[in-house]
Amino acid sequence: MRVIKAHLTRVRLPFTSTFLSSQNMRNDITRTVIRLHTDSGLIGLGEAAGSPEVFALAARLCEQMLGQNPLDRERLRCSHGSRIFQNMNGRNGWIALGGVEIACWDIAAKHYGMPLHELLGGAWQTEIPIVCEMSAVPLSPAAKPADVDAFFANLNNADRVVEAVGQLVKRYGYRAIKLKSAARNPEWDVRVMTGARELVGRHVNLRHDPNAAYSLADALVLCRRLDGLGLQWFEDPATGIDSLRRIRHEVRTPIATNMAVIQLDQLAHAIRLGAVDVVGADAFHWGGITTFAEHLAVCEAFGLGVFLHSFTEFGVGTAANLHLAAAFRTVTTGVDSTLYLQDGDVIVGGPFEVKDGCIPIPNGPGLGVEIDEVAVQRAKVEDLVREI
């Protein structure tokens, strides 16, 4: 079997409300949808971030896949994969590789006539808990940066964030909420997290995630203040492995990261330092499912927890995450998701639906989803086809 055609499309879908974190403000999201066609008639689906850089890198990888056996994922990882890192593309390279590698896994599972989770060793759970990755502000997509500034200027608006938490839990049945922090004011974060804990009680897990935007000193003070709330963990309270180590020694709440540890050598370093309790595993950011599995194995060997990190994937990416959560037993804390923000999708049937805080794993061959060509055309930003 060999790849005879690669089709990459950048697609953009609007959000139903503004997504704000300490890193950025978004009213829509762009992703790269990858389709690898084989001479046996199979189409492998993959997905990656939608920046022009990632799109270009993924296109290069796909071009190199033409004529190659898609079952040979090691070759992709060791040979094709390394080429795109030669110009120090760093994280974008891993993201591009991840998208293409996932398409290869989809082909493999379809080739063997089984769902992806089965190829990965079988499902441990069929209903995957979804963690709501919640915007730092509950504002409409029409909001401008000045509106956000005005929102944060009044500390009482923190209560509106708490109200939004309650609405999401009620509507979707989430059992875990990751609250993004814009890191504007630690006092704001204390009010939001305290209010959310009082509102939802102890049966909903809460996580605090300022995306490493606080300084170590500010993070230490903030984490000590939040330490009694019984949060599931602090996610990247400050930047870098050593900062996380310092904070971990000061608080009882577990420390999690998906920013300080994204490569195996960083994981080794974090383990040696005793810097973190939980690692956010992400096939899309780490270079694919094989590397994802390796990270999980290392975490298991050293007794670290893992959570399945995710951010704004469309249907193809979400399907991949559902299969991963199903097949890897150590992923016990669900899949992060911004599905509640998503307006439309590129897969047949539209976006996955969260019910009682869960999504059932798709059961068709491979990822178990199909591309909705009409939806893709409607959302298309850029298209690229390469074939033999």
Next chain:
Amino acid sequence: MKRLSVEAARVTLVDPPTELLRASPSSAWSDKARGIRSIIELYGSDGSLGIAETCGSPPSYVETKRLCRSLIGSNPLKIGEIHAMLRSSTPGGLDYVQAVIGGLENAIWDLVGRHLQAPLYELFGGRRPGLVLTPGVIWTGALNGDERLATRPTSDVVEATIARAKDLVREKGYEILLVIASGYGSELDAAILRGLREAFGSGMRLRLECFGAYDLADAARLLQEVEDLNLEYAANPVSTHIELEHLRRRIRTPLAIERAVEHHLAFAVRTDSAEVILGNSIEWGGIVPFRKNAAVCRAFALDMAVSSWNAVGPSIATALHLIPTHAVVNKGFHGVTANTAGFVVVGNSLLVHDGRMAVPDGPGIGIEIDRALLQVRKREEAFISTPVTAGADR
């Protein structure tokens, strides 16, 4: 696709002519029973047959039969679940149990590969790999039970060993020699290593395997003495973690460990006591843990090699699929059974040419059991077709 299940199992105890009678006086490897192997055959509902091997000591054989029963009716495609079931239904901490689980899990993988018509290497994500470098194994000690060796002059032993090594290299084209420590003293082993280096020059890769035969002082003395010989690594010079930690600080030759890390890889990593990890998918409890340990080695920049002692075929084939598809296993085979007279597989697919072995082609591990040979080597067998809840062996 129709659901696949394990319908029956056969466990056959085979007693091959073993090459490994006594590697060292103080080593567990002096146990002749380790030469006896169990061949596991799992019958799939689609007509596929998954094969593997494991150790064949009396308690292993009993445990293998017991666990086979628990596999009847299970879905081999749920390999994670099966692995967990096998682990949870056995007492922990026993090496032979770990190896039994490894054998059964390997057979499950083979069954899955044959069911999907896919070679194992393909399931691991790799293209059909090339050839796997294999060391020639040089027994220096009580070779084939020759107790008189201990009383012979050192120069005679060195001379005989070099002659044997030359024959091996001439015959098989080895580029690596793995020297098994005699266990009769560091002076003898040092002399043998020096003699081999002089005989073959710097182009020959030399490895040393001690099977834990030395105490800390002797191991340090030996490895300091041969430091100029540029050994690729010295494996299992001592038998405990703490000794290894101390030894690491006293010598420069890279250290490799096997038995010390079967259950404690994380500990070994934290103590920085070795650079090379030796293992296999039998004694580590299966392909799933093998691959997990490979990930740990990759994260911590450790090299890996696969050892396969007293094998009768299937486990070597499994290793041949694992080695080239896991880049971290960059040392290839550590040691591998060269005594092909003991094999129970069809054809010559596992022979060494030019110091290399080819990865068997075909679904699963790509080799077949030779029924006639199996009958010749057979000591005992059990056919199991009833699940654990329903009754006993038939």
